[in-house]
Amino acid sequence: MTPEQQTEKAPFDTDAVVDEITRFVAEQTRTTPDVDQDLFTTGIANSMFAMQLVVFLEQAYRVTVAGPDLQLSNFRTIKSMAALVGRLQAESAADSDV
Amino acid sequence: MDEQLIAIVGAGVMGTGISTLVVGAGLPVVLVDVDQGVLERATTAIANGLRHAQLTGALPPGRTPGELRTTLSLSDVAAADVVIEAVTELPDQKAQVLSAVSALVRPATPLISNTSGIPIDEMAAWVKNPDDLIGTHFMNPAYLISMVEVIRGPQTADRTVESVLSLLTRIGRRAVVVHDAPGFVTSRLLHPMINDAAQVVRAGTATVEDVDTLMQGCLGHPTGPLRTADLIGIDNLVDALEALYARTGDERCRPSELLLEKVRRGELGRKSGRGFYNYSEAQS
Ligand SMILES: NC(=O)c1ccc[n+]([C@@H]2O[C@H](COP(=O)([O-])OP(=O)(O)OC[C@H]3O[C@@H](n4cnc5c(N)ncnc54)[C@H](O)[C@@H]3O)[C@@H](O)[C@H]2O)c1
Numbered sequence: 001m002t003p004e005q006q007t008e009k010a011p012f013d014t015d016a017v018v019d020e021i022t023r024f025v026a027e028q029t030r031t032t033p034d035v036d037q038d039l040f041t042t043g044i045a046n047s048m049f050a051m052q053l054v055v056f057l058e059q060a061y062r063v064t065v066a067g068p069d070l071q072l073s074n075f076r077t078i079k080s081m082a083a084l085v086g087r088l089q090a091e092s093a094a095d096s097d098v
Numbered sequence: 099m100d101e102q103l104i105a106i107v108g109a110g111v112m113g114t115g116i117s118t119l120v121v122g123a124g125l126p127v128v129l130v131d132v133d134q135g136v137l138e139r140a141t142t143a144i145a146n147g148l149r150h151a152q153l154t155g156a157l158p159p160g161r162t163p164g165e166l167r168t169t170l171s172l173s174d175v176a177a178a179d180v181v182i183e184a185v186t187e188l189p190d191q192k193a194q195v196l197s198a199v200s201a202l203v204r205p206a207t208p209l210i211s212n213t214s215g216i217p218i219d220e221m222a223a224w225v226k227n228p229d230d231l232i233g234t235h236f237m238n239p240a241y242l243i244s245m246v247e248v249i250r251g252p253q254t255a256d257r258t259v260e261s262v263l264s265l266l267t268r269i270g271r272r273a274v275v276v277h278d279a280p281g282f283v284t285s286r287l288l289h290p291m292i293n294d295a296a297q298v299v300r301a302g303t304a305t306v307e308d309v310d311t312l313m314q315g316c317l318g319h320p321t322g323p324l325r326t327a328d329l330i331g332i333d334n335l336v337d338a339l340e341a342l343y344a345r346t347g348d349e350r351c352r353p354s355e356l357l358l359e360k361v362r363r364g365e366l367g368r369k370s371g372r373g374f375y376n377y378s379e380a381q382s
Contacts, residue, residue, distance in 0.1 A: 024378070027378075046320075047150075048239075048321075050153055051146070052378055054153060056378060065149075066149075070149055070153050071153065071155075072155070
């Protein structure tokens with residue numbers, strides 16, 4: 001795959017991902033969190049919901065969260081989750097290029 | 099000695115969570131159920147549980163999990179050093195499983211029941227060696243909640259208490275040992291409270307969300323009683339309430355019509371995707 005094709009096919013749209021994650025968190029918790037808000041210290045998320053977030057991101061964006069990425073700090077805010085998804089997708093795209 | 103084999107009978111909500119805890123601590127588990135589909139779902143749930151434990155820091159990173167073997171054959175418990183019974187909270191089913199297990203294991207093998215509230219001494223009548231029998235009340239999810247209630251029956255031997263306490267230490271749990279009674283401490287207090295919460299909703303006093311929010315915000319309850327009902331499994335909650343009601347006569351333990359209705363509709367809580375709340379399909 002050439003770089004142009006890749007950009008055409010799957011441009012990573014951070015804003016859209018942020019929106020989608022926000023919608024999921026809002027539906028599941030019946031709150032309207034800010035993208036920078038720490039979901040765990042503000043009592044929106046708990047340890048049970050944390051795993052729902054992992055599984056949601058994995059299914060919605062076809063990524064696998066494993067090893068050192070499997071830590072709460074990656075899931076604290078909507079922005080940090082979107083950043084994790086962006087990085088994991090970039091990594092798997094780079095892998096499939098090799 | 100340090101690589102004890104733990105047999106767990108019943109691969110539902112609790113059997114799965116306890117298996118996650120034990121293999122996560124590095125010990126091998128043989129997990130028994132009567133339903134192959136249940137065992138397959140349990141295997142997936144245990145893998146997810148291990149990730150969940152790592153995510154929340156409940157499991158130290160880099161430790162190799164113990165081996166998990168699943169089986170439909172109860173006789174595979176014969177080789178175990180400790181057996182944990184976590185089958186449905188129905189006295190007849192527990193009687194059948196406990197008496198079969200006690201005939202299979204070596205003498206002096208601790209036989210642990212994870213019952214929510216059936217007195218240990220009542221179950222003692224079902225086993226070959228009542229001194230080997232003890233209650234250990236893990237909470238759901240067992241791999242996240244570090245405290246367990248240990249119930250010593252009047253016939254439980256000191257050595258049984260000691261070996262169970264040392265196993266619990268080995269798997270990173272803190273224990274409080276209590277005496278035998280219907281519901282022990284935690285179910286005797288929690289179950290009627292959840293039942294009352296359902297009654298409050300049924301009476302129209304407040305919504306499900308408002309009941310939980312008040313219990314969390316005003317009384318420091320970590321999740322709220324109705325979210326806890328969903329976590330427990332409403333079918334199990336009803337069975338446990340019935341068992342308590344039959345043994346205490348306490349009207350607060352008579353299952354609320356709202357709980358019974360949810361069970362009839364298959365709205366069992368997290369395990370079925372819907373209970374007092376809806377859970378995303380992503381829920382493991
Ligand atoms: N759910 C909770 O939060 C919770 C907490 C503490 C204790 N408990 C207690 O733990 C026990 C298990 O509860 P659960 O919530 O996991 O129930 P569950 O309904 O999720 O699972 C019970 C499992 O036992 C299996 N089973 C039934 N008969 C069997 C047999 N003869 N041999 C092997 N397997 C058999 C069933 O197939 C099922 O998979 C009950 O005694 C319950 O009261 C539950």
